[in-house]
Amino acid sequence: MNYHNVLRIRNYLKQQILPRLQGFPVNININKKAIIDMTFQKLLLQSPASFIDLGGVWGVNGAYTFYTLDHYTxxxxxxxxxxxNDSVKKQQEQYPxxxxxxxxxxxxxxxxxxQQVDAIFLFDILLHQVSPDWDEILEMYAPLTTCFVIYNQQFMASETTVRLLDLGKEEYFKNVPFSQDLPLYRTLFEKMYEMNPEHQRIWRDIHNVWQWGITDTDLRTKMQALGFTEKYYKNCGQFGKLTNFQNHAFIFKKS
Ligand SMILES: C[S@@+](CC[C@H](N)C(=O)[O-])C[C@H]1O[C@@H](n2cnc3c(N)ncnc32)[C@H](O)[C@@H]1O
Structure with a gap:
């Protein structure tokens, strides 16, 4: 077994198995939980507090929203x-x-x-944002928050951020965790400039597909320009089998 496989197994045990043994719900990623806890325990000392979870549904049914509501005032x-979805709507009934x-x-x-909040969670969503792009989303939300709590698949194969679709079909599919046989991806390149009826925008600009390879340098430069200081950073390891992407966790606080 090579070094990278050992690291992947170690990360899997730490991120997926350990939290379950500690009694956390199956869909909670321990590194995302850690940055929520650090934000509310160490950086935002006021209580009650407030937050926005942007894009908190797919695959987790609002798990980070409900975790935060259950553990903080x-x-x-x-x-x-x-x-x-219905699961999120049903759970919401308990949290006025x-x-x-x-x-x-x-x-x-x-x-x-x-309204203005203390923290905004952006978990696995920055790389999906187009029109407005990921950096414009940060600009739009900066006036609304004290902390950005970010967990994103960051691009390691370039000095600067790349639009993955601009790499061409072959490179694109080498850099995303989905096969080109899946319905969403099958005709993505052929339909790139056709309207997607669900989103009322061209296929090239829908958030459901992987869009960006964002570099740490570009993210940090943007946050600094918006007046935020980096308070926490962790490299949480390679994203699945994608050697060009790593999961990185950040907390930025308004200076
Ligand atoms: C990859 S999932 C991430 C789910 C969750 N945050 C997590 O950490 O596991 C992306 C989610 O964000 C939503 N999403 C992405 N971009 C969005 C946008 N611009 N507006 C609204 N929802 C968006 C998707 O619908 C999906 O539920």
Missing amino acids: ISQAYLVDTNL QLQLISGNFGNADIIRRL
């Missing part, structure tokens, strides 16, 4: 996603301070419905 929370918002969180109309 929260006066106002928002979960914003284009794909709210949680507002579910259905829609694209890049829309100015959605942003106008949100």
